[in-house]
Every structure is written in structure tokens, then in C-alpha cells.
Amino acid sequence: MGKKRGYFGEYGGCFVPETLMPALEELERAFQRAKRDKNFNAEFESLLKDYVGRPTPLYFARRLTEHLGGAKIYLKREDLAHTGAHKINNALGQALLASRLMKKQRIIAETGAGQHGVATATGAALAGLSCDIYMGTEDIRRQKLNVFRMNLLGARVIPVDTGSKTLKDAINEALRDWTTNVRTTHYVLGTVFGPHPYPLLVRYFQSVIGREAKKQIIQKEGKLPEVLIACVGGGSNSIGLFSAFLDDKDVKMIGVEAGGKGIDTGLHAARFAGGAKGIFQGCLSYVLENKDGNILQTHSVSAGLDYASVGPEHAYLKDTGRVTYTYATDEEALQSFELLSRLEGIIPALESAHAVALAVKIAPKMPKDSVVIVNLSGRGDKDVQEVARIKGISL
Amino acid sequence: MKGFAVRGKLEYIKKQGKKAFIPYIMAGDPSLDETAKRLKLLHEAGADLIELGVPFTDPLADGPTIQRAAERALNSGTTLRKIISFLHDFKGSIDTPIILMTYLNPVFCYGIEKFFHDASEANVAGVIFPDLTVEESDSYRDFAKAYGIDTIFLVAPTSTPQRVKKVVRSSTGFVYYVSITGITGTELRLESTFNEHINFVKSFGKPVCVGFGVSTPQEAKYVAKFADGVIVGSAIVKIFHEAPERAYEFIKSLREAV
Numbered sequence: 203m204g205k206k207r208g209y210f211g212e213y214g215g216c217f218v219p220e221t222l223m224p225a226l227e228e229l230e231r232a233f234q235r236a237k238r239d240k241n242f243n244a245e246f247e248s249l250l251k252d253y254v255g256r257p258t259p260l261y262f263a264r265r266l267t268e269h270l271g272g273a274k275i276y277l278k279r280e281d282l283a284h285t286g287a288h289k290i291n292n293a294l295g296q297a298l299l300a301s302r303l304m305k306k307q308r309i310i311a312e313t314g315a316g317q318h319g320v321a322t323a324t325g326a327a328l329a330g331l332s333c334d335i336y337m338g339t340e341d342i343r344r345q346k347l348n349v350f351r352m353n354l355l356g357a358r359v360i361p362v363d364t365g366s367k368t369l370k371d372a373i374n375e376a377l378r379d380w381t382t383n384v385r386t387t388h389y390v391l392g393t394v395f396g397p398h399p400y401p402l403l404v405r406y407f408q409s410v411i412g413r414e415a416k417k418q419i420i421q422k423e424g425k426l427p428e429v430l431i432a433c434v435g436g437g438s439n440s441i442g443l444f445s446a447f448l449d450d451k452d453v454k455m456i457g458v459e460a461g462g463k464g465i466d467t468g469l470h471a472a473r474f475a476g477g478a479k480g481i482f483q484g485c486l487s488y489v490l491e492n493k494d495g496n497i498l499q500t501h502s503v504s505a506g507l508d509y510a511s512v513g514p515e516h517a518y519l520k521d522t523g524r525v526t527y528t529y530a531t532d533e534e535a536l537q538s539f540e541l542l543s544r545l546e547g548i549i550p551a552l553e554s555a556h557a558v559a560l561a562v563k564i565a566p567k568m569p570k571d572s573v574v575i576v577n578l579s580g581r582g583d584k585d586v587q588e589v590a591r592i593k594g595i596s597l
Numbered sequence: 598m599k600g601f602a603v604r605g606k607l608e609y610i611k612k613q614g615k616k617a618f619i620p621y622i623m624a625g626d627p628s629l630d631e632t633a634k635r636l637k638l639l640h641e642a643g644a645d646l647i648e649l650g651v652p653f654t655d656p657l658a659d660g661p662t663i664q665r666a667a668e669r670a671l672n673s674g675t676t677l678r679k680i681i682s683f684l685h686d687f688k689g690s691i692d693t694p695i696i697l698m699t700y701l702n703p704v705f706c707y708g709i710e711k712f713f714h715d716a717s718e719a720n721v722a723g724v725i726f727p728d729l730t731v732e733e734s735d736s737y738r739d740f741a742k743a744y745g746i747d748t749i750f751l752v753a754p755t756s757t758p759q760r761v762k763k764v765v766r767s768s769t770g771f772v773y774y775v776s777i778t779g780i781t782g783t784e785l786r787l788e789s790t791f792n793e794h795i796n797f798v799k800s801f802g803k804p805v806c807v808g809f810g811v812s813t814p815q816e817a818k819y820v821a822k823f824a825d826g827v828i829v830g831s832a833i834v835k836i837f838h839e840a841p842e843r844a845y846e847f848i849k850s851l852r853e854a855v
Contacts, residue, residue: 217701217728219658221753221778223760364664365654374657381658382779384755481701481728482655494676495706496654 208398211521213487213514216397222377225384230399232303237406239303246298250410253328254284254294258411260418260575265545266561273428273568275561277548277578278415280439287551287580288411288439289321293390295407297325300388308332308383311390312376314341314369314435315506315553316348317580318392323357325390333357336375340367341505344588366499369509373483393436394513397484401513405441412446415575423573429564430455432577433556434527435471435506437513439579444525454526456564457516458556460502461529469501473512474520474527480511487514503532503592504552504585530559538562539582539589551580552589600745602694602722603646603770607804607825610645617826618817618855619806620833620848621648621698623666625675629683633690635837638845640691643852648725648828649684651677651699658727660782662831666838677703677712684719694722696749696770701726704737713740723747723770731760731767738767749773752798752805754788761798771804771826776811782831785810795823814854821855 208214216226236242250256258279267275280288293311300306309331313319319335326333335352339361342349349359365371373396380389394401394408419427430447432440434457447453462470470476473488480489482497490498490510502508519525530538538558543549550558554577561576568574582589590597610617620639624632632649639647652670656663677699684695697716704712704726716724724746729737731750741748747770752761755778765772774795777783799805807820808828817827829851836844 215733216730217733218730219727219753219775220730220751220760220764221755221775223730224753224755224757227757370655374655377657378660378780382783384778479705481705483657484728486705489702491702491706493706494678495703496652496671496676497702 210515210518213517214398214401214485216484217481217486218397218484219381221381222384225380226397226399228304229403232299233399233403236299236303242298242302246295249294250291254290255282256410257414257418258282260415260422262422263546266542269545270562270565272566272570273572273574275565276419276573276575278411278443278575279578280411281548281550281554281578281581285317285321285324286583287317287321288408288442289318289392290324291410291442292392292404292407292438293318293321293325294328296388296390296403297322297329297331301329301331304388306331306386306388308387309390310334310336310376310379310387311392312336312369312372313392314372314508315504315551316341316345316352316584317506317551319357319359320348320351320355322390323352323355326357327355334379335359336362336372336379338362338367338369338372341369344505345584347587348584368500368505370483370497377483393438394441394515395436395483395485395511401485401515404438405445405515408438408442409445411439411442411577412444415443416446419573419575425573426450426453427573427575428454428568429574431458431557431560431574433458433507433553433579434512434516435509435553437516439577441513441515443577448524455524456560457525457527458560459527459529460504460507460556461531462501464531465529470529471500471502471508471510472529473510475529482511485514487511487517503535504556506551506553507556528560530556534559536589536592548578549582549586550578551582552585554579601747601769603696603747603749606646606694607771611804611825616821616824616855617645617806618643618852619646619648619826619828620644621650621828621830622837623650623652623663623670623834624680625652625670625673626666626834626838627669628673629675629679632683633687636687637691639848640693642845642848644693645826646694646696648696648698648830651680651697651703653700653703656700658780660780660831662782662835666834677707681715681719684721688720695720696723696725697721698725698727701728709736710740713744713746717744717746721746723749725749725773727751731763734767751775754778754791754794758797762801765798765801765803768803771806772798773828774798774805774807774824775809776807776820777809779809781809783810785812785816792823814850817851818854827855
């Protein structure tokens with residue numbers, strides 16, 4: 203953390219219209235109170251256990267390990283969390299925060315792949331809050347199943363047809379809604395991004411992933427892993443996993459961005475490979491932008507990684523060298539999607555398939571007694587229709 | 598007039614017992630040549646100050662009217678760089694001070710000090726950055742001061758007394774009072790506490806101009822009762838786009854209402 207409030211080194215901060223500032227200050231106060239509030243934390247932890255199904259298993263992927271012939275690969279099974287992705291940890295935490303500590307009646311969220319939308323709609327149902335979810339029309343097309351799930355859960359999905367019709371535009375609309383209804387509404391931001399205190403708040407709720415994984419790997423292997431791998435869109439599943447290991451200097455960490463059709467094509471969402479510093483949607487971080495400061499369109503086969511910027515803590519971790527960032531292309535992700543399905547009987551989310559793709563690349567070169575943990579951030583049910591479409595199969 | 602021209606102009610208007618009329622247009626919508634004509638038209642119609650928007654891909658404080666204007670401007674290749682160079686050439690064409698309204702990222706990418714230096718050379722009188730909070734504004738305000746450019750920050754109906762104080766202290770030109778909790782172009786529905794709140798903001802002694810949601814001469818007239826100036830954006834952007842032949846008359850009617 204940097205010296206200045208809400209900063210990670212030079213990244214982070216709070217760049218929003220003044221209308222939202224009082225709400226962000228209120229949120230920060232509620233967050234500080236939540237951290238100390240025994241009742242709040244007891245309720246959250248009990249829900250994580252009995253409702254979400256935590257701890258999620260740390261599964262030794264024997265067949266994948268044998269196939270690759272190198273490091274032992276473990277999968278942190280966030281796909282087994284209720285609603286099928288790590289997103290539920292944060293959504294539930296914020297829904298509780300909104301209803302218990304801030305007394306709001308309504309929550310809104312943005313969603314790309316739909317996992318955060320489903321998780322927020324779930325949290326809203328559980329806490330008895332009304333819920334609207336903003337989603338780009340391109341993502342609605344790619345993730346019809348999740349749209350239906352959100353509707354079943356009682357949430358309204360509001361299509362966003364501006365700009366690239368994906369996540370960044372959904373965030374703009376959600377921020378506009380929040381600006382308009384800020385007194386009654388809490389905005390459940392889905393990742394470690396945006397204005398302070400969101401990057402810290404979301405990290406707090408997602409840090410359970412890393413704490414569990416650390417305990418579990420020590421139980422199973424009697425040591426820390428050599429490498430952690432997680433995909434990075436906004437960056438919440440990766441921060442969740444990495445946060446518990448940041449002080450363990452011998453643990454190497456790798457964040458995998460969406461390489462799309464390749465960096466040279468310009469059709470990707472690899473902010474560290476192709477972006478620059480910029481101020482966007484509430485904070486200073488790495489952004490895909492042109493030299494005039496306008497935001498570029500992104501592309502990824504996975505809606506959840508298809509975003510022009512990345513959480514400010516990641517930008518800091520990149521600059522300090524604590525975490526290495528690389529990317530996997532659409533093609534590599536699709537191959538890993540099928541590989542994991544066939545070898546382990548686990549269909550990963552296309553987002554998580556990017557992390558698997560990197561394990562496929564590096565594990566064969568590592569010694570057999572070394573350990574890699576791949577964060578399987580979500581399950582792939584939502585993606586099967588889109589993958590079928592790409593393969594030219596009509597379902 | 599060089600340096601802190603927004604402040605100067607507002608003081609002048611106040612001494613005359615009048616209220617300021619501040620129209621907004623988007624630079625480069627649909628072209629910078631057209632912008633030059635519109636700036637002259639606004640001047641002739643009696644604008645006291647002009648707010649000139651810089652197009653940005655993700656204008657999250659703006660409604661659909663201004664977002665579409667930004668898209669048109671971006672499609673015509675308009676950038677902050679080109680706008681500053683345009684204003685440099687335009688210098689002296691009108692004597693109405695021009696305020697640039699731009700989201701922060703174009704300025705950040707331009708280089709903060711270089712921006713203020715070049716903007717000052719181009720006679721930019723003031724700046725409004727809708728996504729710059731006072732908390733993050735130190736370096737921006739230092740450069741603005743060094744180059745004689747007024748900074749204008751926004752106060753919202755949700756702003757707490759502590760925040761109002763900070764915002765007023767950071768604003769040199771005027772305080773931009775956002776009349777509604779919402780985005781630009783939203784229907785004006787003044788809350789019952791509007792009067793009280795705006796009087797509180799005014800009590801710190803700096804000029805307070807009101808914008809967001811003012812779209813008719815009647816509304817402008819009403820708002821002018823409480824404010825030192827009235828800002829009209831979306832309604833003007835809309836008429837220039839949809840019925841440019843009626844723009845002058847409409848703007849004139851707003852001017853007279855204020």
C-alpha cells in the first residue's frame with residue numbers, strides 16, 4: 203500500500219463525479235465498521251460455510267499432471283462455490299454490507315460474463331433487496347443462460363447498447379444509475395477496481411480464497427506451492443488467491459490476461475502487454491487507450507476478461523515485480539477448456555481456462571516435486587453455448 | 598484578458614447586478630470548423646462564458662445527448678490536442694472566456710503540466726474535470742494557478758457540509774452546482790432542499806452557477822433567481838444537432854430568461 207489513502211504505490215485513488223463522493227465516503231465508513239464488527243463477520247462466515255459451501259476444495263489434478271509430465275497441479279475449486287464462481291464471496295459480502303450496515307433497499311451491479319450478476323442477484327435475493335444488473339448487449343448475447351438465471355433470481359437485467367456493448371459500458375451505466383439513485387442504492391462493484399474503497403473492499407471479501415488455499419496446500423503437501431496462477435480481468439479472483447502469499451517470497455505468482463486474437467492484432471484485453479497508465483472509471487491503473495487518452499475496444503473469447511483496465515493493486519504488483527503478468531490467447535484458452543474437460547471431467551469457465559492454459563505451458567518444464575496451484579475461478583456451464591457456436595455446432 | 602478570466606468575468610457581471618449565462622457545446626461536433634461558427638454564434642447571442650466539451654469515449658457523468666455528441670466528435674477525429682491547437686488559432690475571434698470541460702484521462706495522457714501550459718497559450722480561461730475530486734486535485738490546481746487558469750469544481754445535492762467547504766476552497770472561477778443527483782440532460786426536478794443547500798454553498802462567498810437539467814427558458818429563469826449563473830448543456834447540444842436553424846433564437850431566449 204502506498205502512503206496516500208486508497209493508493210497502491212502510484213495507482214488507485216478516487217476519480218469520480220462529486221455526486222458519488224459522499225456515497226464512497228459512506229461505503230468506506232461501513233467497510234471499516236464491517237471489518238471490526240463481530241456480528242457482521244460471524245454472519246458472513248456462516249453464510250460462506252453453509253450457503254456458499256466453503257471451504258472450496260483444493261483438488262489434485264492427477265490426470266492433468268500426468269499428461270503434462272512436470273509440476274503437480276492443484277486446482278482451487280471456486281467453480282464449486284454456490285452459483286459457480288468466486289464472485290459470490292464478494293457479492294454476498296457487499297449485499298450484507300448494504301442491507302445490514304448501510305440500510306439500503308436496492309443494489310445494482312454490472313456484469314460481463316454474468317457470473318457477478320448472478321452472484322449479486324443471489325445476494326439480493328438472500329438479503330431481501332431489489333436488484334438491477336447492467337449488462338452489455340454483446341455480453342447478453344454471449345451469456346444468455348446467465349441472463350435467465352438472474353431473472354429467475356428476481357433481478358432485472360438492463361441491456362446496455364452503447365460503446366462496445368460489453369463490460370466497460372455496463373460499468374458506465376451502473377455508475378450513472380448510482381449517481382442518480384445514490385441515496386437508496388448501493389453499487390456492488392464486481393472486482394478489485396474502481397474508486398477507493400472498492401479495490402480494498404473486494405479484496406477483503408475475496409481474500410478467503412488465498413487463506414483457504416494456503417492452509418489446504420500445507421495440509422496436502424507440507425509446503426507452500428512454487429507457483430500460483432490465476433486469470434486477470436479486473437483481477438478479483440487473482441487478488442483473492444495471491445493476497446495470502448504476497449509475503450512468501452519464494453512463491454511465484456502469475457496473472458494471465460486475455461491475449462484475444464494476439465497482441466499484434468489489437469484484438470485483445472492484455473492491459474500490461476498492450477496498455478499504458480491512465481485514469482479510467484474511478485482509478486489510475488493500466489488502461490488500453492490511444493495516445494489521446496480515449497479508451498480502446500477490447501476483445502476476448504471470455505466475456506469476464508474483456509475489460510479495458512485492471513485493478514490498481516495489480517498495476518502496483520506488476521511494477522514491483524512481485525507478480526508476473528502474461529497472457530493466453532483465445533485459441534489457447536479454448537484448447538485448455540477442452541483439455542481440462544476431457545482429462546479431469548471439469549468444464550472450466552473460459553476465464554479460468556486462460557489460467558489453465560498457462561499451467562499447460564509451464565508445468566512440463568518444472569520438476570515433478572514442484573507444486574502449482576491454478577485458481578479455477580468459475581465453472582464453464584455458462585460458456586458451453588458460446589464454445590459450441592465458435593466450433594460451428596448448433597445445440 | 599490574460600489569467601483568471603472566469604473569475605474576472607463573473608465579478609464584472611455581479612457588479613452590474615446581472616446573472617451569467619453559460620452555454621455548453623461539444624468541440625468537434627460535427628467538426629471543428631462548425632465549432633468555430635457556433636462559438637461565434639454563442640458570443641453573438643450573449644453568452645458570458647462558454648463551456649467547451651472535449652469528447653471522450655466513456656463520459657460517465659453525461660447523459661445520452663452529450664455522449665452521442667462526443668461520439669460524433671470522436672468520429673470526426675477530434676482530440677484534445679486538436680482542440681487546443683484550434684483554440685490557439687481561434688484566439689481573439691471572440692472575447693467570451695472559454696472553459697474546457699474534459700474528463701481527466703485525455704489531460705493525463707497529454708501531460709498535466711503541458712496541458713495547462715498549452716491551454717494557457719490558447720487562452721483557455723478555466724477548466725472543469727467532472728471526474729476529478731478535490732482530494733485528487735493538488736497537482737492540477739497548482740499548475741492551473743501557475744498558468745492563470747481558473748479551476749471549477751462541482752458540488753452535488755449529496756455533498757456534505759465538509760465536502761462543500763473543500764470544493765468551494767478548491768474552486769477559483771466559480772462553484773458548479775449540479776442541480777440534480779444524476780447525469781447531464783436529466784429532467785430538472787429541484788428538490789425541496791435545493792434553496793437551502795444552494796444558499797449554504799453561496800455563503801462561502803464564491804460565485805455559484807447551476808447546471809445539469811436546465812433545458813428551457815422557464816427553468817433557466819427560475820434557477821437564475823438563486824444562482825450567480827446558469828449553465829445549459831444538453832438542450833443546446835440537441836438543438837444544434839437537430840435544428841441548427843433555430844439554435845440562435847433558442848439560445849437568445851435562454852439568455853434573455855437569465
